[in-house]
Amino acid sequence: MIPALRLRIGGLGHWLLLLLCLSLAGQALAAPPRAELLPGASDGDWLLIIEADGQLRGDELSLTPLLRQFAVGRVTLSRVTTEVRSLTRWQIPLHRVASDARQVPTLALGTQWTPSLPLPERNEPQASAGAANGAAPLSPIELQASVLHQGPLYPGQPFLYQLSLWLPANLEAPNLSEPAGNGFTIRRLGDDRWESPASPGMPGRLTRRWLLQAKEPGFHPLESPRFQGRLPQEGGQSEALSARAATQFIKVDKAPVEPVASRLILRQQLSPATGARVGEPVIRTLTLVMEGGDGNRLPRLPQSRLPAGLLARPDGEQQEERFVAKGALRFERQWRQALSAEAPGRYPLPAVDLPWFNTRNGRIEHARLPAQTLIFEAAIPSSEQAPAPVGESLNWVLVALLLRTLWRGGPRWLAFYRLQLALAAGEPDSARWALLAWADLRWTGAHQHLASLPCHGDPAIGALLDNLDRACFDSSSPANAEVDWRRLAKALCAFDTVAVASGLSMLAWLRH
Known part of the structure; x- marks a missing residue:
């Protein structure tokens, strides 16, 4: 037992000695x-x-000397x-108080020491640690570029x-160009x-940021912007200065087939939420939100086959891209559809599944919308509608005679009447859908956007x-906060037969 115990202790001692040697070697190889x-x-x-490599605490540098x-x-x-x-x-501002001071002493930085620096005369080039003999004088401006990713x-x-950039306060005519790299959108x-x-008298610090997106995989150089300015000298003269930071080389990997993002959300909204009557549309709004990705590389949502008897009509598309906190890029795209049924019944909407690559954990994830059922009820027969007030009887007779006389315009005027009903109800989605339906009859052709209407x-x-x-x-504001419904209804009458349109309105x- 004792020889075996000694052997184990001896083996453990060898391992501890090896770890100590590796630790000392790592300290020796670390840059001073x-x-x-x-x-x-x-x-x-x-x-x-x-400057020192690694993340160090401020109190690890001793300033006592x-x-x-x-x-x-x-x-x-x-x-x-x-x-x-x-x-x-x-960055340590110094003011010489001892007349015999000729150099900056070494300072303790953790287990290492900073080099001592001689104080150069003003007419001599300034010195830095490790500078070789005959090196070019250091510029009074300093640039440092870094990739924050x-x-x-x-x-x-x-x-x-x-x-x-560290710049003298008295610098004149400063000018900073843009970074250059053919492989990036900047x-x-x-x-x-x-x-x-x-x-x-000390330099100040200027920080500028750019947001970049690589165009293709590879190892791409990124050149620093060039800074130029003039430093005033004695006698009214000035010295031209120019500097550029080191070129960065960015490695871009080949992208997966799926969309790449740090966050991706898929939402759906139905209005009305459960369904409608036959002949009335249900507005379906699909919203995709992406952060940390490129919206231009985003594929179309997978098209699910709708059940028989359910019709889908495009009702507009919008997209927006903006910067959010900490320089993240947020992309949002919104699709709208007008769903209508040919007959009453229950119509299941299939589920939507969009796979995407999460850059935070390096895994394929899925943005899903669950299946949902729409219920379309039968339209209310005209005989079951509520009777009109007594004061409206004459209006009904006049409208009936007018529609009978001018029967050829009946479908268009019926669409205009539905449009006026939607405007009177103050329902934005129904009004927009009814306006596009009337426009298709008023002006030949299909119209999908209000901005494309001749009016x-x-x-x-x-x-x-x-x-x-x-x-x-715009979901950030109330639905009808800025819509002047009466003014819009009155203005639209001028784009149809004025007498008929005014009566219908x-x-x-x-x-x-």
Whole structure:
């Protein structure tokens, strides 16, 4: 037992020694901290920039050695994380208070040390850690580009490209171009963010972002924007400055067959919700919401076969794309159908299934709409309708004589009468459907959008039709908040036989 125990302890000791060696080797291979100095407004002002790989805490950097020779301003800590690299950056304003100060001392940063930097004269190029002899002088402006995305990237999937610039406060005629890359669609995202200098004479920080979408798979270069400006010099002269950050190389994987997104939702709305009577439409609205994907690559929804006797007519389509929080791209598409039945009965709507690729977990998921049954009841016979008030009898007689005399216009006037009834009821969906049905009879051809109607070009009615469209499609506002129903009903009478249309309109509003 004892020799076996010693053997096990000895084997464990070898493993611990091996792990210790690997840990020491990893520390030895880690890149040392980097440091550089940027000049301030006066001879005694400097900006010390220290960078270290990894995500570090601010208190891991000891500033005590600086306090013996410099007055230290407000320290700014920032972290940058990309798919292949992360680093922590300190910006430390310094003002020399000791006349014999000739260099920035080394500082303890966790288990490592920053390099010491000599303070260069103003007429000499500034020094940085690890700079070789004869290196070009550092520019007083600094640019850093980073790609803010983690995980695989697919064509059409949006991601952020961020550019940070450290600029002198007295820079003149600044100009920043746009990033260049033939393999990407590039759009500016939001407003610039400016961080004022930590102390007078120090550089400030400008941050600008772009939203990019790759066009195809591959390994694509992305060139940084070029910054140009002029730095004032003594004697009224100025020095031209130009700088560009390092080029980024973006790897784009081949996209799956399914739509790629970080979030995808499919919704359905029926109006009326359960059904209607034969001859009346049920408006079916399908809404697809996608985040973190490309709406232009979105396929059409799978078309399910409708049951016999149920007819579907396209009733318009709209789509919208906008930016949301943290630079995400939100795409929304909406389809509308007018469903009508030839006979009373129960009509099942098939389920809808749309597979899509979730970039958050790398799995295929499904956006589904369950099956639903519509019930269409028989139309109410004219004999069962409620009797008209006594005051409307004369109107009914006049209308009947007029329709008998001018029988050829009967179908169109019947459609116009139904339109006036829908307007009097203040129902946006029914009014829009009835308006399109009347337009098909009034003007030869099929019409699917209110904006395509010939009467839309009339200034007196174009805005009213737009308000009706907005009441049907804009879910963020009340359905009939902006629709002037009486004014729209009156204006439409001018586009049919005026006498007949006016009588039908008056009759419809009296009935309602």
